[in-house]
Amino acid sequence: xxxxxxxxxxxxxxxxxxxxxxxxxxxxxxxxxxxxxxxxxxxxxxxxxxxxxxxxxxxxxxxxxxxxxxxxxxxxxxxxxxxxxxxxxxxxxxxxxxxxxxxxxxxxxxxxxxxxxxxxxxxxxxxxxxxxxxxxxxxxxxxxxxxxxxxxxxxxxxxxxxxxxxxxxxxxxxxxxxxxxxxxxxxxxxxxxxxxxxxxxxxxxxxxxxxxxxxxxxxxxxxxxxxxxxxxxxxxxxxxxxxxxxxxxxxxxxxxxxxxxxxxxxxxxxxxxxxxxxxxxxxx
Amino acid sequence: xxxxxxxxxxxxxxxxxxxxxxxxxxxxxxxxxxxxxxxxxxxxxxxxxxxxxxxxxxxxxxxxxxxxxxxxxxxxxxxxxxxxxxxxxxxxxxxxxxxxxxxxxxxxxxxxxxxxxxxxxxxxxxxxxxxxxxxxxxxxxxxxxxxxxxxxxxxxxxxxxxxxxxxxxxxxxxxxxxxxxxxxxxxxxxxxxxxxxxxxxxxxxxxxxxxxxxxxxxxxxxxxxxxxxxxxxxxxxxxxxxxxxxxxxxxxxxxxxxxxxxxxxxxxxxxxxxxxxxxxxxxxxxxxxxxxxxxxxxxxxxxxxxxxxxxxxxxxxxxxxxxxxxxxxxxxxxxxxxxxxxxxxxxxxxxxxxxxxxxxxxxxxxxxxxxxxxxxxxxxxxxxxxxxxxxxxxxxxxxxxxxxxxxxxxxxxxxxxxxxxxxxxxxxxxxxxxxxxxxxxxxxxxxxxxxxxxxxxxxxxxxxxxxxxxxxxxxxxxxxxxxxxxxxxxxxxxxxxxxxxxxxxxxxxxxxxxxxxxxxxxxxxxxxxxxxxxxxxxxxxxxxxxxxxxxxxxxxxxxxxxxxxxxxxxxxxxxxxxxxxxxxxxxxxxxxxxxxxxxxxxxxxxxxxxxxxxx
Ligand SMILES: Nc1ncnc2c1ncn2[C@@H]1O[C@H](COP(=O)(O)OP(=O)(O)O)[C@@H](O)[C@H]1O
Ligand SMILES: [Mg+2]
Numbered sequence: 001x002x003x004x005x006x007x008x009x010x011x012x013x014x015x016x017x018x019x020x021x022x023x024x025x026x027x028x029x030x031x032x033x034x035x036x037x038x039x040x041x042x043x044x045x046x047x048x049x050x051x052x053x054x055x056x057x058x059x060x061x062x063x064x065x066x067x068x069x070x071x072x073x074x075x076x077x078x079x080x081x082x083x084x085x086x087x088x089x090x091x092x093x094x095x096x097x098x099x100x101x102x103x104x105x106x107x108x109x110x111x112x113x114x115x116x117x118x119x120x121x122x123x124x125x126x127x128x129x130x131x132x133x134x135x136x137x138x139x140x141x142x143x144x145x146x147x148x149x150x151x152x153x154x155x156x157x158x159x160x161x162x163x164x165x166x167x168x169x170x171x172x173x174x175x176x177x178x179x180x181x182x183x184x185x186x187x188x189x190x191x192x193x194x195x196x197x198x199x200x201x202x203x204x205x206x207x208x209x210x211x212x213x214x215x216x217x218x219x220x221x222x223x224x225x226x227x228x229x230x231x232x233x234x235x236x237x238x239x240x241x242x243x244x245x246x247x248x249x250x251x252x253x254x255x256x257x258x259x260x261x262x263x264x265x266x267x268x269x270x271x272x273x274x275x276x277x278x279x280x281x282x283x284x
Numbered sequence: 285x286x287x288x289x290x291x292x293x294x295x296x297x298x299x300x301x302x303x304x305x306x307x308x309x310x311x312x313x314x315x316x317x318x319x320x321x322x323x324x325x326x327x328x329x330x331x332x333x334x335x336x337x338x339x340x341x342x343x344x345x346x347x348x349x350x351x352x353x354x355x356x357x358x359x360x361x362x363x364x365x366x367x368x369x370x371x372x373x374x375x376x377x378x379x380x381x382x383x384x385x386x387x388x389x390x391x392x393x394x395x396x397x398x399x400x401x402x403x404x405x406x407x408x409x410x411x412x413x414x415x416x417x418x419x420x421x422x423x424x425x426x427x428x429x430x431x432x433x434x435x436x437x438x439x440x441x442x443x444x445x446x447x448x449x450x451x452x453x454x455x456x457x458x459x460x461x462x463x464x465x466x467x468x469x470x471x472x473x474x475x476x477x478x479x480x481x482x483x484x485x486x487x488x489x490x491x492x493x494x495x496x497x498x499x500x501x502x503x504x505x506x507x508x509x510x511x512x513x514x515x516x517x518x519x520x521x522x523x524x525x526x527x528x529x530x531x532x533x534x535x536x537x538x539x540x541x542x543x544x545x546x547x548x549x550x551x552x553x554x555x556x557x558x559x560x561x562x563x564x565x566x567x568x569x570x571x572x573x574x575x576x577x578x579x580x581x582x583x584x585x586x587x588x589x590x591x592x593x594x595x596x597x598x599x600x601x602x603x604x605x606x607x608x609x610x611x612x613x614x615x616x617x618x619x620x621x622x623x624x625x626x627x628x629x630x631x632x633x634x635x636x637x638x639x640x641x642x643x644x645x646x647x648x649x650x651x652x653x654x655x656x657x658x659x660x661x662x663x664x665x666x667x668x669x670x671x672x673x674x675x676x677x678x679x680x681x682x683x684x685x686x687x688x689x690x691x692x693x694x695x696x697x698x699x700x701x702x703x704x705x706x707x708x709x710x711x712x713x714x715x716x717x718x719x720x721x722x723x724x725x726x727x728x729x730x731x732x733x734x735x736x737x738x739x740x741x742x743x744x745x746x747x748x749x750x751x752x753x754x755x756x757x758x759x760x761x762x763x764x765x766x767x768x769x770x771x772x773x774x775x776x777x778x779x780x781x782x783x784x785x786x787x788x789x790x791x792x793x794x795x796x797x798x799x800x801x802x803x804x805x806x807x808x809x810x811x812x813x814x815x816x817x818x819x820x821x822x823x824x825x826x827x828x829x830x831x832x833x834x835x836x837x838x839x840x841x842x843x844x845x846x847x848x849x850x851x852x853x854x855x856x857x858x859x860x861x862x863x864x865x866x867x868x869x870x871x872x873x874x875x876x877x878x879x880x881x882x883x884x885x886x887x888x889x890x891x892x893x894x895x896x897x898x899x
Contacts, residue, residue: 009354046357234348
């Protein structure tokens, strides 16, 4: 696969630039349920440097509506994990939606598989999908850690005696050449029914392979988008396009910021009571 | 532009996305809970959280950044500018983070920056990084000077630095420190030009023979100011010297000591041998005859000489020697007298005793700048005598006013010297040091001021350093000198850290009269030093000159056979009165041929030098 030249990229610029979307979470406090979790999403356009789109949400199990029942502790934790995934995915889709409306970009690159949004934020996701299809904005997900087992499964069918039990990431490690792409036939793609088409690509000199999802209606753009991702990925990186790395850096909520925010906006007494763990207090 | 981060009552950080802060810039903080606060930027940083970009330890290749640029994203725009600001006056409370900041107007900083008008002070340069405020500056402060920058002569764009002359009465002495090539001499030149314009009587000790003001600097096309009538260069031993009759025993001992250190025995001997109102000749003769007598070895032998004298004259002479021998031989050992004699002759050979200082006094009386030139050693000797003399004249005059007696008028004056550590060294005594010390401690009372420049402040006498109330500090690299500057000035940590990196001609001016340190650029001097030739250029030029001379000599002798060199040497000797040895002549021919000025070819008889082909 060839990298895109600057003229081609300038065309994207003219058509609204590229938006990167990422989210992050951080928590302060002690052991469950005495903590506060903050979620932050960021959509940043290559074109408009001023006011990137930030959104944030906050959650604490102390104030969650899950019924308190000591006996159901484990189930509750499971629920909490789900809530967390939902909130993070929600916030990412929300900023993407806002970006689609506000920036009208050529494409939006999300950090991570698009399947997450389908699972955790179905309604919002459908809204974003429709918006992008209507406006002709290409939606792409870039996956650092491929969790699928598509290749392993097919190999398993062909050679049942090998009992292959590995992620695609592991099977493809070091197999692809720099810039080489594997297109996954929709018939074998487990994500197909959720409405996605996917490829694997070795986008940097590092032997790791990344994945990309695109919504099925935009499948014709998959090759073009792969080239874009390839172009924007530094050859000495772990394979993530630089733009997503920048967005990732900016969306992180540092511990210092968390602490500052909470200290500033919560009553000191409450803050101490709930969010300073015994251990932290002792070392104070 | 806003206040960011943690603040105190003395210091804050300010940040901007668009404006780069500059060191020594003034800003005003609009703290909503306090009145406006003025501060000075003491450190400036730019920061880009993505540069250097580094993912997994490796730097990003540029092509990706280029690609992003094509997509409309310029990573440079992520740069933010951060300044550390020190408040001029402590605030009542820590400054509110998030307060707006703005640049001050000229009238808001005028009192801080300008202490005198051009009529009342010395226009020495511009205050760096004040161009924004200078825009609305009063007419009277505009176009006072030029600066000389990399791009050539520049019009004044910043607020001028004007050293208040009258404040010298309160803060009398000035130190000029800085490493070699930092702009000290140039700065002194500017200072002296200003003193001349104000007709201030000034003595300059110039060991480098560089303080001549007759040449206009090359960057000024037409003569802007003529200093010819305002200064005079006088060389010790040639134009000026010591009037022997005016010397006290102490003066003489100082002089002798400066010629070469004297022993205690010599010291005593001078006390015994020197008579008030002695002329050089009378003192010299006394020494000479005493030595001759002592060389006879004993009184008996001298008596012999008297008895066997050929004529009356000789007899008288030996009688005289006998008298001297009887009076002084016991107290003045032969070796001491010899030592004094040797030193006296040395001083005399340098011409010190053949002139006097009248021309200097007259110059000062008429408000001129007098440049006294000589090598360092002779200046040490002469200045001791000169400064003692002038200082006491001025002191006597002032005292007589006080006591209501009559003494001739003598004006206040300024003493300026480069390489001051040679005149007032730390750690050991030197005659010129005591008078400089005296002036540094009491000069103020009598209106006698010092301007001392040195590249080694560490080697300058510390009592004197402590008396220098205004200090000009140019680029300084040597750690020990930076340490001294730290101890002797109120430069901040940030400022001392910058010392090794200052541009030539940029200077911190730490002055009690300003109450704070000012970062300035010395203006372009109107005149230039007579020998601005780079020493390496000088060597080159000299070499070229020699080459041409040699070429002229041998041109008509070509072709030259290697075997004929001896013959050639005697020819040259006859015609040009220059003698070569065979080796030097051969060497020089070889060098010329290496440079292609002549050609050297091999023949069966040896080498032959001929005219170069391209001539
Ligand atoms: N303020 C100035 N503006 C422009 N050039 C300067 C300035 N100060 C010094 N220079 C240049 O730098 C050179 C070295 O300066 P100089 O005063 O001789 O250094 P120092 O006496 O400290 O060894 C000078 O020849 C002069 O050309
Ligand atoms: Mg010098």
